[in-house]
Amino acid sequence: MVTKQLDITKEHCPMTFVKTKIELSRLQPGDLLEVLLTEGEPLENVPRSATEQGFRVLEIIHVKDDIHKITIEK
Template identity: 50%
Template sequence: MKISLDLRGTPCPINFVRTKIQLEKMSPGELLEVWLDPGEPIEQVPDSLTMEGHQVEKIENQGQFFALFVRKNPQQ
């Protein structure tokens, strides 16, 4: 089951905080799809998640937004 989080229109760092909260609710190794705006959100959130130990698997440009696919750290 894939979990999605629509954070379009959500400013930094709130979008990172909401992504982190969602990941905390998930099981290790589960995949989360996050929709982020261009600019600062897509530039900052993936790096922040990587520093937290999560694995950014893919970033897809959807035109008006980006779809970020992140796998929860299997060690958590």
């Protein structure tokens, strides 16, 4: 099992989820992707879109300031 990191704190909708999906496409089922993202639109939409499309969001933790880390299982 692999765990990869992705930083989308500089991205805007829809590229936040686009980059997340591209990174997920490189993983195998069961692998984990840790995504750093900012509050607001990315934190609201990326976990929701990932769940809608059949991925599991395992945890969302506050890192610092407006940055959060979500862990997605493929």
